[in-house]
Amino acid sequence: MDLAAILILQAVSTVATLVIISIGLAVIFGMMRVINLAHGEFIMLGGYTVFVATNAGINMWVAMLVLAPLVVGVIGIAVERLVIRHLYGRMIDTLLASWGLSLFFIGSITTIFGNTTTSQIASPFGAVRIGAYSISGYDIFLVFMAMTIVAGLFVLMRFTKFGLLTRGTMQNADMAAALGVNPGRIYMVTFGLGAALSGLAGGLLAPLSAVLPTMGAAFIAKAFITVISGGTAILFGTASASALLGTVNTVATYLTTPVLGEVALLLAAIILLRLLPRGITGRFLGRDL
Amino acid sequence: MTVAPILEIRKLTKRFGGVTAVDGVDFTLADGELRCLIGPNGAGKSTFFNCLSGQLAPTSGAVHLDGHDISGWPSHAIARLGVGIKTQVPSVFDGLEVRENVWLAARRRYNAREAKERCDELLTRLNIQSLAAHMVGELAHGQRQLVEIGMVIASDPRLILLDEPAAGMSRDEVARLAALISEIARERSLIVVDHDMRFIRMIAETVTVFHQGRVLIEGEVDKVLADAMVKDVYLGKQVV
Amino acid sequence: MRARRWRLIGFLALLLGGVAFAFGFPAFASLHATIQLTNALALALFALSLALVWGFGGILCFGQAAFFGLGAYAYAIAAINFGDTTFAWPTAILVPAAFAAALGYFMFYGRLSDVYLGVVTLTVTLILFQLFNSTAGPEYRIGDARLGGFNGIPSTPPLNVPFDGRAYLSPESIFVIAVLVLLAALFGCLWLLRTRFGRVLVSIRENPLRAELLGYDVRVHKLAAFTIGGGMAGLAGLLFAQNVLVNPALFSLLYTAQVIIWVIVGGLGTLVGPILGSIGLQYVMAWLGTLGWINPNLALGVILVAFVLFVPRGLWPLLVKVVTHGRRLVRGNGTS
Numbered sequence: 124m125d126l127a128a129i130l131i132l133q134a135v136s137t138v139a140t141l142v143i144i145s146i147g148l149a150v151i152f153g154m155m156r157v158i159n160l161a162h163g164e165f166i167m168l169g170g171y172t173v174f175v176a177t178n179a180g181i182n183m184w185v186a187m188l189v190l191a192p193l194v195v196g197v198i199g200i201a202v203e204r205l206v207i208r209h210l211y212g213r214m215i216d217t218l219l220a221s222w223g224l225s226l227f228f229i230g231s232i233t234t235i236f237g238n239t240t241t242s243q244i245a246s247p248f249g250a251v252r253i254g255a256y257s258i259s260g261y262d263i264f265l266v267f268m269a270m271t272i273v274a275g276l277f278v279l280m281r282f283t284k285f286g287l288l289t290r291g292t293m294q295n296a297d298m299a300a301a302l303g304v305n306p307g308r309i310y311m312v313t314f315g316l317g318a319a320l321s322g323l324a325g326g327l328l329a330p331l332s333a334v335l336p337t338m339g340a341a342f343i344a345k346a347f348i349t350v351i352s353g354g355t356a357i358l359f360g361t362a363s364a365s366a367l368l369g370t371v372n373t374v375a376t377y378l379t380t381p382v383l384g385e386v387a388l389l390l391a392a393i394i395l396l397r398l399l400p401r402g403i404t405g406r407f408l409g410r411d412l
Numbered sequence: 413m414t415v416a417p418i419l420e421i422r423k424l425t426k427r428f429g430g431v432t433a434v435d436g437v438d439f440t441l442a443d444g445e446l447r448c449l450i451g452p453n454g455a456g457k458s459t460f461f462n463c464l465s466g467q468l469a470p471t472s473g474a475v476h477l478d479g480h481d482i483s484g485w486p487s488h489a490i491a492r493l494g495v496g497i498k499t500q501v502p503s504v505f506d507g508l509e510v511r512e513n514v515w516l517a518a519r520r521r522y523n524a525r526e527a528k529e530r531c532d533e534l535l536t537r538l539n540i541q542s543l544a545a546h547m548v549g550e551l552a553h554g555q556r557q558l559v560e561i562g563m564v565i566a567s568d569p570r571l572i573l574l575d576e577p578a579a580g581m582s583r584d585e586v587a588r589l590a591a592l593i594s595e596i597a598r599e600r601s602l603i604v605v606d607h608d609m610r611f612i613r614m615i616a617e618t619v620t621v622f623h624q625g626r627v628l629i630e631g632e633v634d635k636v637l638a639d640a641m642v643k644d645v646y647l648g649k650q651v652v
Numbered sequence: 653m654r655a656r657r658w659r660l661i662g663f664l665a666l667l668l669g670g671v672a673f674a675f676g677f678p679a680f681a682s683l684h685a686t687i688q689l690t691n692a693l694a695l696a697l698f699a700l701s702l703a704l705v706w707g708f709g710g711i712l713c714f715g716q717a718a719f720f721g722l723g724a725y726a727y728a729i730a731a732i733n734f735g736d737t738t739f740a741w742p743t744a745i746l747v748p749a750a751f752a753a754a755l756g757y758f759m760f761y762g763r764l765s766d767v768y769l770g771v772v773t774l775t776v777t778l779i780l781f782q783l784f785n786s787t788a789g790p791e792y793r794i795g796d797a798r799l800g801g802f803n804g805i806p807s808t809p810p811l812n813v814p815f816d817g818r819a820y821l822s823p824e825s826i827f828v829i830a831v832l833v834l835l836a837a838l839f840g841c842l843w844l845l846r847t848r849f850g851r852v853l854v855s856i857r858e859n860p861l862r863a864e865l866l867g868y869d870v871r872v873h874k875l876a877a878f879t880i881g882g883g884m885a886g887l888a889g890l891l892f893a894q895n896v897l898v899n900p901a902l903f904s905l906l907y908t909a910q911v912i913i914w915v916i917v918g919g920l921g922t923l924v925g926p927i928l929g930s931i932g933l934q935y936v937m938a939w940l941g942t943l944g945w946i947n948p949n950l951a952l953g954v955i956l957v958a959f960v961l962f963v964p965r966g967l968w969p970l971l972v973k974v975v976t977h978g979r980r981l982v983r984g985n986g987t988s
Contacts, residue, residue: 158771206957215712216960218770219916222714223956226909230950340905344778347771382786389779393755393772397762465865491867503865505858516855519848520867567867 125254130377136262138369139269144328144342145349145361146272147321152350153357154293154313157214160221161202162346163339164228165318168195169325170334171232177244191326192319199318203311211310225339232336239335246330261330268327272320277358289313344385345372348392354402363403368392418443418571418601419464424473424483426459433459435625436473441571446597448612448633449605451622452645457605458500460622461575464603465497466490477571492520496569500576500605502556506549510540510559513548517566534562538592554585561592571601578611590614609637621645667835674831678824686827687895692934693830694891697837699914699930700923701888704841705881707921708850710857711874712766715773716885716911718780719748721902723886724893725784725799728808733795736817737809737894744890745883752882753875760871760878774908781903804899811894830891834927837884841923844880853877906949913956918968925968 148162159165169191176186202224210217248260280286292299292309300306324342332338349368353360371391376384396402419441426434434456441447449457462468464475466487475483482490491497505513514534518527535541538558543551548559557577564572577593578586586608593615596602606612612619616633623645629636636642678686702716726747730740755776759769788801797805811826813819821829844850853873856863860870889902901907911930918929933955940946963970 156767158767160774206961209961215766215770216964218712218767219912220957220960222909222912223953223958223960225953226949226956227953230947230953234947234950340778344775344782347775351768351771380786382782385782386779389775393758396764396768396772397758400762400764400768467861486869487861487864488867488869491865497865499861499865503859503862505855505862507858508855512851512855516851516863517866519851524848563862563866 125256128254129256129258130373132258132262133377134370134373136258136266137373138365139262139266140328141345141349141365141369141372142269142273142361143265143324145346145353145365146276146357147317147319147324148346149317149350149353149357149361150276150320151314151317153355153360154289154310154317155211155217156355157217157221158347158350159317160218160343161225161228162321163341163343164225165195165199165321165339166325166328166342167232167334167336167339168198168228169322170329170332170338171236171325172322173244173326173329174334183244183247187326187329188323191329192323195322195325196315196319199321200311200315202318203314207314208307208310229336229339236336244330244334265327272323273358273362280357285312345388348389352392352395352402354399354404356404360402360404367395367403416443417441418445418478419603420476421464422474422476424460424463424475425471426456426463426468427471432625434463434470437625437627439620439627441601441603443570444601446593446602446604446615446617448616448619449603449622450607450609450612450619451628455622456625457622458575459625461500461573461603461605464490464573465495465499491567491569494568494570496564496567496572498560498564498572498574498577500579502553502560504548504556504560504563506547508548509544510546510548510551511535511544513559514562514566517563521567530566534566538562553580554582557581557585557589561589565596569600572596572603574602574604574606576606577604578606578608586611587614613637663839667839670831670835674828678827683823687823688938690823690827690830690895691892692931693827693834694888694895695911695914695934696927696930697834697891698885698888699911699918699926700834700837700841701881701884702911702915703918703920703923703926704844704884705877706915707923707926708845708857709853709874709877709881710860711878711881712770713773713878713881714770714912715775715777715908716881717903717908718773718777719752719882719885720889720892720907720911721777721780721784721900722748722751723889724808724898724902725805725889726886727890727893728805728898729794729797731809731894732797732805732807734817736815737812738814741890744893745886748886748889749879749883753879756875756878756882760874763871777903777908778905781900781905784900784903800899802900804897804901806897806899808893808897826895833887833891837887838923838927849873849876909952909956913952913959915966916959916964917955917966919966919970922966922968925966929967 144166147165148159151157151159172191172194173183173186176190177183181190206220206224207217210220246259246261248264250257251260251263280290288299288304289309291302292304292306296306299309328342332341349361349364352368353364368388368391372384372388375387417440419439421437421439424434424437424439425432437460449460451457459468463470463483466482466485466489469484473483474481477490477493477495480493482493505516511531514531515527518530522530532541535544538561540555540558540562543555548556551559557580561574561577564574574593578589581589590611593602593604597615604615613633618631619633619636620630621628621636621642628645629639629642677689681689698716698720701719702713705711705713705716723744727737727740727744730743731737734740755773759772764772784799784804785802787799790798792799792801799805811821811829813821845854852863852868856868856870856873864870914930914933915926917933918927919925937948937951940951941948959966
């Protein structure tokens with residue numbers, strides 16, 4: 124009984140982590156139909172923001188929840204203005220340029236901070252006990268954060284003017300332009316929003332993983348797979364794919380090892396894409412959220 | 413005299429979400445017949461076409477070609493049964509030479525030497541042999557249309573589907589195209605979709621009119637075009 | 653006719669030049685330089701495999717390193733178990749080719765779009781990296797070969813005389829083999845692209861819908877090209893492994909990014925360009941390494957972004973354009 128409860132909690136927390144590490148990527152993918160290959164490095168930059176800020180004596184929560192998204196969001200906007208906007212309409216070149224940026228960020232951060240970091244950011248909560256088993260309190264916090272992020276994005280996209288303009292541009296950029304919306308600005312802000320969410324993910328995950336220049340690589344495989352399995356609908360796609368793949372991942376990890384859990388996640392996604400080449404929401408839900 | 417049909421379609425239906433683009437269409441084409449499909453925009457002609465060519469899988473219904481039920485077959489398998497298709501938007505290999513475009517089409521069926529002969533012969537027949545070494549992407553619209561038609565007939569298909577072949581052509585080009593199509597029609601079955609009524613009158617004997625996903629009327633070209641209902645449809649009035 | 657004659661002359665020049673270079677270079681250069689160039693040639697073959705798959709098959713493969721790494725591991729494991737590298741050759745080609753065929757089946761028959769294809773292949777490579785990294789324990793062994801986790805298989809055997817496992821080949825003879833293998837692969841690709849299969853492949857890259865409407869099965873052609881590319885990358889992995897060693901870093905982002913950059917810099921849609929791009933950039937990166945203050949990732953990132961923005965077609969097409977333009981200018985002056 125306790126084991127079942129803990130497994131379910133574990134699955135929920137895996138799903139929540141998938142949502143957190145994928146949502147920034149999903150925003151950019153939903154908007155531009157392009158996978159941002161620098162996504163892992165945006166997460167890494169979020170982690171470094173927390174690392175630098177806490178070393179400078181700034182409160183950890185402020186660093187994690189405010190500074191990380193802010194700093195990375197600004198970097199995202201700069202990247203969009205300097206590189207990405209010159210490549211709209213050239214999908215493959217956009218992918219390649221974002222890969223170049225990924226290498227550039229890894230190289231820059233290594234040059235500045237070196238290959239390793241000395242201090243580990245402490246996990247702020249203790250463990251929660253359920254019978255003979257325990258689960259980390261921080262995992263529960265992450266579940267709460269994932270729900271907050273999804274709810275916040277839903278409100279933003281559904282009920283604000285920005286959301287309306289964004290969804291309009293996503294569906295038909297030419298039409299939006301004809302109605303007086305500047306698609307360039309919408310793209311810029313959405314790219315910044317995606318980057319900010321990735322930065323937030325990096326901040327939230329900083330206490331769980333070593334902050335290193337190459338830490339992005341640990342997340343991107345899962346994030347890419349989740350987003351393309353979900354399809355282009357930002358929220359429904361990410362949420363449904365996270366739920367499916369997170370469960371597969373948890374069960375396989377429990378039965379074998381974490382690495383094989385990831386292999387199982389990948390295999391599930393490949394089989395899913397064989398059946399639904401445009402992802403879960405590409406086929407069943409023609410929605411944009 | 414009745415000729416065995418090459419194409420027999422029963423209750424073909426294609427839905428996109430809530431929209432029924434083709435609604436229970438029955439259609440028969442005799443071997444060697446030339447048929448024109450007309451109808452206003454959005455009447456379901458192109459969807460009907462794409463169901464025949466395999467670019468779309470029909471929601472329900474049967475498409476019998478030469479005794480095979482090809483509904484849901486992939487495009488390449490349908491093409492291999494001897495169906496040549498010209499799409500609405502010219503679909504050619506822009507980065508390759510004219511000669512290679514036509515050669516590739518012929519080579520699917522013939523060996524290398526025969527394909528080359530067939531290619532030379534077709535380029536001469538279409539009067540584009542002087543363009544043989546040009547990249548197709550550099551050609552004018554009408555010339556690209558001709559290249560595509562050359563590709564369609566290069567593999568000697570038994571049934572040819574042409575979706576708006578006259579679109580974007582000059583008056584002279586349309587006349588020449590009509591002559592070419594009449595010539596092709598002597599040896600093969602053809603279905604031609606077009607908007608251009610002058611063009612249709614030049615080539616057609618029998619016409620099928622599509623409206624709102626159904627066959628509105630079918631018959632001899634002069635009678636159909638004189639029909640009051642058809643005129644209404646083209647003038648935008650609703651048919652009750 | 654003239655074009656054909658020039659092509660023949662080009663072929664012969666390349667062939668004779670290559671053979672002369674293969675036997676001549678080790679005689680004049682140091683042992684270190686010979687071994688280093690063998691390595692560069694192995695990676696050039698790796699670049700050639702992607703040039704074929706991406707540049708001519710139009711398959712956006714971001715995970716070519718998966719096949720390179722699998723070829724290297726397959727070679728090492730086979731060579732250690734057989735005690736002889738003769739049968740390790742086919743193993744290193746067939747294992748990655750089979751893997752490519754299996755992966756390709758899911759991708760091409762699912763009709764994944766470009767972006768999805770790139771991401772899936774990249775992800776497969778990343779997961780293989782993690783998988784091989786997790787094989788540290790003594791229980792992870794295939795026959796006599798321990799996979800060794802993060803450290804890989806440090807004692808990867810060098811090539812030996814066929815059917816004589818104790819007679820290791822000298823670095824000079826291995827260099828000759830590397831040149832000949834690369835030349836054979838290049839000529840093989842050139843031949844392949846002139847066959848019906850090759851022409852259809854290029855036509856699919858140009859317009860998959862039209863190829864399909866002509867009756868060609870796009871999925872089968874792409875799958876075959878992807879499989880051939882996988883086998884070639886595996887062969888490159890073999891040459892690299894026997895010269896250096898085998899470890900999970902072969903599956904790392906760095907390798908998979910580098911091969912993409914070589915192809916882009918050399919020229920997508922050409923065969924010679926990526927080979928030269930690969931060899932050239934390797935020496936540039938080695939030189940930057942000696943400077944010590946430039947991070948290789950940083951340099952590669954800047955190169956990639958700069959080429960995508962400013963030279964998207966790569967250097968080789970640019971060079972060809974400059975040369976033909978120059979020749980036309982010279983000829984124009986001569987006749988008038």
